[in-house]
Amino acid sequence: MNTKPENHYKYCPRCSSKGSFNNTDLSFKCENCGFHFFLNSAAAVTALIFNNKGELLLSTRGIEPFLGKLDLPGGFVDPGENAETALLRELKEELNIEPKHISYFGSFANQYLFSDTIVHTVDFVFTCEIDNYENIEPHDDIMGFTFVNPNNIDLNDIPFESVKNVIKHLQK
Ligand SMILES: [Zn+2]
Incomplete structure (x- = not known):
């Protein structure tokens, strides 16, 4: 194809x-x-969520493409939405998270293979502060989550180029 x-x-x-x-x-x-x-380019949003040990939340994809692979939470911006609204909606849908504060981190270009066609996206990344880690529950198109020290993330485990680039920015 x-x-x-x-x-x-x-x-x-x-x-x-x-x-x-x-x-x-x-x-x-x-x-x-x-x-x-x-x-x-289709607009998408991505969340950086750290725990109090400085570990980053990675989700496990529950849908294709890249079912079972590690990813950052987020998704596409719906028509009529702004990036912040899309971020809050995706975090509630995917992880039952309602951040108390979000701040803009940067944007990253990406290519996404969907229906055997390359789709160009631009991912807007936000750092999200949360105060309740007990209520996090995977839903919707993710099947799990884990907190990992960014320095210990093997970039070969991350399928999306934009997510790799975000994590490279976090690694020291
Ligand atoms: Zn025509």
């Missing part, structure tokens, strides 16, 4: 005519009806 987007955008979703994919700006254009669609 060729995962490049140009192999997956051939026909116009509005009029069904054949269209052309521009690999430079990642856009699809229909010559027949003029429909023009850009594959902009």
Whole structure:
């Protein structure tokens, strides 16, 4: 399976005519009806949660891609949401966590293989302070979690490039 987007955008979703994919700006254009669609980066959010020993919370993915692999909590920003709202929603859904304070850490570009197509994302990372570690429960698309000293994380265990880059920033 060729995962490049140009192999997956051939026909116009509005009029069904054949269209052309521009690999430079990642856009699809229909010559027949003029429909023009850009594959902009999808916005996603990621949480850094530390315990009082300075260990980082890693989740275990309960869904494909990379079922069973280590990840950081988070997910895609829904249309109409801002990044902070998406972060709070994902943390509540995935781990039953309601942070008392969040602060912006930085953003990281990523490529995500979904439906055999490369999806470009930009991950907005936030440090989240929580005061209740007892109520953390994995739900939804994660099946577990663990706290690990960032220096002890083997980057080969982390499938996503953006998550590796975040953890590299934390390692000394
Ligand atoms: Zn068209």
